[in-house]
Amino acid sequence: MPRQVAERTDLLPKLADVFRTHGYEGSTLGEIGRVTGLGKGSLYHFFPRGKAEMAEAVLADIESWFEVNVLGPLRHPGDPRRSIREMCHAIDAHHRGGRRVCPFALFALGGAREPFAPALRRHFQQWSEALARVLVLAGRGPAPARTEAADAIAAIQGAMVLARAADDPRVFAGAVARVEARLLA
Amino acid sequence: MPRQVAERTDLLPKLADVFRTHGYEGSTLGEIGRVTGLGKGSLYHFFPRGKAEMAEAVLADIESWFEVNVLGPLRHPGDPRRSIREMCHAIDAHHRGGRRVCPFALFALGGAREPFAPALRRHFQQWSEALARVLVLAGRGPAPARTEAADAIAAIQGAMVLARAADDPRVFAGAVARVEARLLA
């Protein structure tokens, strides 16, 4: 397996997979090296501060995906209902029936959350606020919009837990569909 | 700190705290020894198979708490509405505003779930079925009762994620209150 010059950006999806699968503490440089095909020397070349920097980069990468595919549509809503549908579709596709865990949720529950606390808070807060604004556009009052947005996001995160516990992707897809229906009601 | 004869049962709450705080992989025998005040020799005396057996025992312990405080009321419902209120109260009190994470949720998202998969599946399935039965007694049709039960449990698990990300216990308490209201509607 001859290896060419790697780019930091190309590594991020593979790193994300590792962190998603094993959590932060469970992810080892050995496994990361195996998945990326890179030795520790290369990994430290791209991420001088090691594992912590890799995890930060993964969160930042997902954040920017999220910005484009979820927050973007929510913030420029031609039609509020359409942007809600886009959000739910993007979420469902991205998480693959709950099999692809959200590292933000994983880190929020897990033991190594302190270093990532600001990123976690920001992520869910931005999402929640953007969704609440759309719900106001769709006709809700400001206060109900906020709780409904928070509940929708919680329902999605919780559905991921249940889907993985049941080992059944349909659990996740069904839950997201009901979230969508409730938001559109 | 002179140490007396310990009992396995007394250790379980402390072990649960460690696993809750650090996750499975993040929990080390060093930390467990520190929290329990016991050396590795003692720990292996109580749990010959080591860390895995400790985690299993913690899940079993929570399961039996759950059986008494949540499933019990749900299964012998004098008044369905009352048993729903009891469930929500027990959940809220037990999780302390989401600060005390549910190890079942943590393990479901985390990387070491395979050894615990049967316990995880059983836990959420029993909870879901018991709640669905109560909802049927409260007047729902069988199918809506099932999805509503699953959604309620997901809402609780997801609220734990959001509460920890926001570092705000009120997020959890509020979400549980709304779950209760929806189930009682």
Added chain:
DNA sequence: GTCTATAAAGCGATAGAC
């Protein structure tokens, strides 16, 4: 940019004295 070798620390687990 990538590798191998290696350091230093921590890991789970065991043995054996008390």
Added chain:
DNA sequence: GTCTATCGCTTTATAGAC
């Protein structure tokens, strides 16, 4: 039942050759 000492392994991280 509890401890200390220790084993063998893995961990993160660094150094230096190429």
